[in-house]
Amino acid sequence: NAGVTQTPKFRVLKTGQSMTLLCAQDMNHEYMYWYRQDPGMGLRLIHYSVGEGTTAKGEVPDGYNVSRLKKQNFLLGLESAAPSQTSVYFCATSKGGTYNEQFFGPGTRLTVL
Amino acid sequence: GQSLEQPSEVTAVEGAIVQINCTYQTSGFYGLSWYQQHDGGAPTFLSYNALDGLEETGRFSSFLSRSDSYGYLLLQELQMKDSASYFCAVRGDSWGKLQFGAGTQVVVTP
Numbered sequence: 532n533a534g535v536t537q538t539p540k541f542r543v544l545k546t547g548q549s550m551t552l553l554c555a556q557d558m559n560h561e562y563m564y565w566y567r568q569d570p571g572m573g574l575r576l577i578h579y580s581v582g583e584g585t586t587a588k589g590e591v592p593d594g595y596n597v598s599r600l601k602k603q604n605f606l607l608g609l610e611s612a613a614p615s616q617t618s619v620y621f622c623a624t625s626k627g628g629t630y631n632e633q634f635f636g637p638g639t640r641l642t643v644l
Numbered sequence: 645g646q647s648l649e650q651p652s653e654v655t656a657v658e659g660a661i662v663q664i665n666c667t668y669q670t671s672g673f674y675g676l677s678w679y680q681q682h683d684g685g686a687p688t689f690l691s692y693n694a695l696d697g698l699e700e701t702g703r704f705s706s707f708l709s710r711s712d713s714y715g716y717l718l719l720q721e722l723q724m725k726d727s728a729s730y731f732c733a734v735r736g737d738s739w740g741k742l743q744f745g746a747g748t749q750v751v752v753t754p
Binding site for chain 2: 579
């Protein structure tokens with residue numbers, strides 16, 4: 532089992548370009564999350580989903596959109612990238628409910644020039 | 645406002661014991677989690693405390709005092725592989741949303 536995978540691993544964008552980050556899981560988990568991590572900081576929640584077809588805003592949602600059309604995939608989109616979005620992006624999954632452990636993907640390192 | 649405070653760095657020698665404190669101020673509280681992250685890697689789950697008291701898992705233990713809004717992670721018999729960043733995170737609601745502290749870098753020296 533692959534667990535949680537993220538595509539791509541690295542990406543360089545120019546300001547104003549768009550891109551989509553893909554998170555895929557084979558753990559059959561209901562809940563999925565997108566975080567960003569900046570140097571010297573903890574992870575901050577961007578958006579999350581508690582089931583197929585549902586999404587909700589997290590702590591820092593501005594400039595991002597998400598979709599969860601299939602249970603196993605959670606997409607994070609940047610419509611018009613800005614240098615402030617240079618970060619490492621982590622996807623995480625959870626069984627949900629009373630389960631507390633989140634399982635993280637390997638991350639996507641994004642640089643916006 | 646909402647905040648989680650933890651020390652930025654701790655250095656200790658192999659075999660020693662390290663305690664990482666975390667104080668929190670959040671609007672909702674279901675429990676306190678701890679995650680480990682090695683350089684360039686993904687965070688991995690260590691423990692979760694919903695009730696007051698000590699939870700022990702091998703060389704690592706985690707403690708919570710809800711009345712004091714305080715918890716700690718105790719690393720015993722430190723090994724070189726324990727050199728990593730450790731994050732406390734508050735679960736604030738039923739959807740499992742986590743709010744993370746800035747992390748404590750633990751440096752283990754020979």
